Amino acid sequence: MTRLDAEAMVTSNDGLADDPLADDRPAGGDRPADDRPAGDDVVLRLAGVVKTFPGVRALDGVRLEVRAGEVHCLLGQNGAGKSTLIKVLSGVYRPDDGDIVWQGRHVHLANPQAAMKAGIATIYQELDLVDDLSVAENIYIGQEPHRAGFVRRGEMRRGAGEILTRLGHPEIPVGAEVGRLPAAAKQIVSMGRALSRDAKLLIMDEPSAVLAQDEVSNLFRVVRDLTAQGIAVIYISHRLEEVREIGDRVTVLKDGRTSAVNLDARSTPTRDLVSRMTGRTIEYVFPPRPPEPTRRGEPLLLVDRITRRGEFEDVSLTIHSGEIVGIAGLVGSGRSELLETIYGARRPDAGRVLSNGRPLRPGDVAAAVRAGLGMAPEERKSQALLLGEPVYRNITLATFRRFAAAGFTRSARERAAAAAVADGLQLRPRDVDRAVGTLSGGNQQKVVVGRWLLGDVSLLLLDEPTRGVDVGARAELYQMIRRLADDGVGILLVSSEVPEVLGLSDRVLVMREGRLVHQASAEELDEDSVLDLVMAGSLLEGDRV
Amino acid sequence: TSNETKNDGGQTKVSEGKNAAPGKNVTIGFSAPAADHGWIGAITANAKAQAAKYSDVKLLPVDAGKDAPAQIAAIESLIQQKPDAIVLLPNDGAQLTAVARKAMEAGIVVINLDREFSDPAASFALIKGDNYGMGVSAGHYIGRKLKGRGDAVIAEVAGIDTLQLTKDRSKGFADTLATYGLRVSNRVAADFTVPGGQAVTANLLQAASKIDAIWNHDDDQGVGVLAAIKQAGRKEFFMVGGAGSLDAMDHIAAGDTPLEATVTYPPTMASSAISLARLAVQGKGLDDLVELQVPKLIVLQSETVTRSNVDRYRPLGFKS
């Protein structure tokens, strides 16, 4: 149980000054950027790439070199510029400056079509699917097989089916409307599209953020398949263990600059990677649990046999003040629906929810909020953020009424309170007047969770709170969650990362196919036993809570 | 349009008497609703043409805009320019009354054209068509032909139902038919447009499988009414029109459609209104009347144009 160590903070250049790779200035095109002589197998080379947005220099001279057949990982804090970099590569943004050499030729990728034509396919961080089209249509969007303008539907469905099979998901119906699929299935479709393009370079921006563990290994199988065919892959993730498992080489971005290039993905020590990303050293840490289980008196929240047909059934649970309860389970096991139902965003078919002994009106979020509940939902863009509004108004979305006097809002106070939250969560850039839509994905996520750190919730429901959040900020977030619990708030946490559930919670519930199948204190469980539980074939009566 | 008749000769007129002699110069403001209907278009055209015939008249036309408040503003800006007279065809009589009174109080002679103010004091004189009378004329024509047939199916294609004038026309029609023991059995309202006339008539012809007579309030929409009748291939009835467009008169003369007659609502009243305004400002009366001033109220006859007299009326017909 390590705490953040202020003394251990070092800037990347101080700590690694002797490292020849630690070059954060734009590299001249003439200078080889590798310890080895650049072989013929280098397919992509970037040098000095600059991209500015109003008020932000998102990329400030970036170098990158990718070889055919390798998995090249991009690491960096939230807001470091990873997504911006890949958008430059896929023709979405035009760089202000810099050099892109693709397959030995200088290229201008003026628009996404140009990048696609060049053989670069991308899976973006934010899902880029059309909800109203079918799975097959989404996979082939923009390059539908056709004859004289007529879509060859049979061919398209067949092709889509093959691709999905290759991705290990033959069960996803190619004719289904994508909007009706769960998030994980959407991610698969998004990957399917990238695969359909016969790319020579495949870029994946945090593909694992919405995947559960079993899906990630499936994804890795596909990636290995591709690299074996000589296709290069750029892989972005905040999970270092994934980088270790799948990556060949690593490039690290920090504040829009390259702080290290072409590190070996397997052998570089975690400490080095983290310090190059953040300029300080952090271990992947959870705050210590309080020594005694602090269960006293009546539960804060009592969920009594609630059911929503087709989603979850007969779920009962309790949460006490000061307790963090985690729910583990596969994507699609109904955890999000359970949380939303407790919160009143969905109406249960049966059962009831009591807060402090009093029943909550079913299907009434406002009533739940009045009773002291708060929820950070799963999908930040569709469920949580007003993208065009400033950060501070997003942070105070649930509390602006408490800042107001006689119905008149008091923006200055809101701003100050929001700035404090932003500081605590290391929001980057730390400007609370900026439109939240211009933040990087991970920073947006911090805003979603930060909303409930203000004001006085007594029970917090967190659905994948660290999705897309970098290692450093994650540690901060865990601290804040624990501090809330220490202050007496009850917390119900859903996460697809089993270590997170185990590390942060006092008590763990395991959910499978809409039922709670196991309950234990976190110390009694380890990762393997949880995985066994969530994937077990049939339900055993005795297992149930 | 179908006819090349140069009909300007019938739409304006300058008397041959002593009133024709040029007098004091007269500036006349003119305001009428925007012309997107043949009849209104003819009103504006006639006023301009009539004013051009007098060497002592200067016309200041202002567009009335799209609704009553806009026309009020237009009249107010006109008052600022201090014309001698204003000829005003209001978007809505009652709504323009206050501003007309204001003009009168400013010493401007207001000639109220067609749509009547709610206060007689708001105008120096009123010249208008007879909406109720149109219904009466149409009622008499149809009544005479169907007299004694109490089961006769009589249909009415009205104009815009939200307007008072439509109510008046329908009332005159119903009242007159009643004197013959007849009544309207099917009534539809179009919107003074050709497609409106076509659409409601197509439905009307479905509603009534046998009809004896139709009165259509407006010859503009009548183009559509006749088209629908032709498309349905119905011939068992006769039809009376309204307003007196050139197109309608051509059909009456040719006898190629069920349209046998039309009852007039002449846009030439705009020409007359200009003449009245000039005379009023110059302090002259009507030549053939004894009085020294023009009359306070002139209501035009709604005349019935049939095949027998259509040649006389053709010059008065306006292009729809």
Added chain:
Amino acid sequence: MKRTLGLVAVLVALLVVGAVTRPDIFGDTSKLWQNELTVLTLASAIGIVTVGMTFVMIGGGIDLSVGALLALASVWCTTVATQSYGVGGVIFSALAVGAGAGFVNGLLISYGRLVPFIATLAMMVAARGLAQKISGSRTQINHVSLINDLASEKILGVPYIVLVFAVVVALGWVLLNRTTFGRRTVAVGGNAEAARLAGINTRRHTVLLYALSGLCCGIAALVVVAQTTSGSNTNGDLYELNAIAAAIIGGTALAGGRGTIVGSLVGVLIFSQIANLFTVNNLPTETQRIVNGAIIVGAVLIQQFRLADLRRRPKLST
């Protein structure tokens, strides 16, 4: 699909109302057939316009200029000069004017970056003015009898214009559901950013959508000219509102990405059938209006009845 079934149920309900109130018409097969042909005939022009509107709306836009373009095309194609080229000249000029003006809409929106509402509103105002200028606010009689025959002549008892309507609907269905153009329309309207990222030229596509809508206005103008034997600058009045309403009733989303041709067709037929019911029952205008408001609300409520399961998707409620 379910949604369309609900709509068809509404249409059937309207026919039942007809049968109850006017059994003499709705109970007699041949009279009913005649009556429904009238309903279809009157639905033709607005229906064709609605097909174009449906494409624009699915593509995430809106076209307020349809009524004005119809008027402009009708006036243009009935000018004396045009008529002297015979039926070919009339047809060509109507289609060219409609598609051309629609093309301008598309350019303003795609490349001028105007909001569709404003660009097409400006076009609506300007096109009506132009139509007025060309026609001198007069109704222009059409003398090309081949055009007028479209409304009066029949084939197997069905007026030609109904056939034109049917062909446009069929082509629209194929275009939307079976071609890359149609699928891309859904993509552009459903998620313009995703469509762009997937390599679709969204701007060019948008231009084509508005040109298509304009083309439909040109076709509808010919239908109106045939029906009314004339062209007029007052033609197509309020068609924009009616077409949008019919499309929305038929399940097209104002926000784009969702909609069907069949739904729009049924939406148009519902409105046309309501108007027909009012006339055959001889209702006074003010009552018509009040009842009309209630029917619209009722129709949508009936149609939503089966949709309880869809409600959870937040998109639907907006």
Added chain:
Amino acid sequence: MKRTLGLVAVLVALLVVGAVTRPDIFGDTSKLWQNELTVLTLASAIGIVTVGMTFVMIGGGIDLSVGALLALASVWCTTVATQSYGVGGVIFSALAVGAGAGFVNGLLISYGRLVPFIATLAMMVAARGLAQKISGSRTQINHVSLINDLASEKILGVPYIVLVFAVVVALGWVLLNRTTFGRRTVAVGGNAEAARLAGINTRRHTVLLYALSGLCCGIAALVVVAQTTSGSNTNGDLYELNAIAAAIIGGTALAGGRGTIVGSLVGVLIFSQIANLFTVNNLPTETQRIVNGAIIVGAVLIQQFRLADLRRRPKLST
């Protein structure tokens, strides 16, 4: 902010056009003042309606019934029975009818789950019909002189109705920018699901928004009654389209979540100033219309000129 500056530039450009074409009016301070008061007076009713519309649109909706509600309220408050209660009765009935009908809109949309376009379209049709029924299609003269005085009396040279307009705009601004109600409106329109999950009662708020819009229609009805000294079922014709257009020109997003009162105000003034320029220059209607279309396009293009930097945000262009 920048956007509004661009709009103000458009307004100034229009005044310059006035100065060039009619130096006698626009060059003479007192005549210019009189003329601009006329512009403001004419903008009052539609401007008040636009304030309500702006709230509805920012809240993610649309209100097609505004013109009809204005007509209904104007007819209701000028019925003989109402007038006999004096000025209080007239004012109360106008506001109550407007807000009440708006409330019904809100219920249909929030709890009936109707699409706003359809619900308010139905209300538009029904309210016009009702207005017609109540008034018997007659224009009803208002005899309560205190109301009529609003248009004819002035304070410091400014007509009372202009002051009413100013007060409504000021209150609207405060409500949108300084109150929790305004904040909730932006939230509901920007992302209804997010607002709901943050504990905002989005349904109740939607009802309030439409009631507010209806209330504005009631106020505007009083203004029109004062101006025309009468109530009529033809009042407020096409106000829905004009109000939406003014709001959009002023930067309000049709999709919700974005918009300003000042922008809408300037949008209304631009339209009103254009109409005034046409009148003082005595342009024929058809030319007016053609030019109007061009001006609208030009105004938006000018206004977008400074916005190059925002263009990258795809959301903004919709």
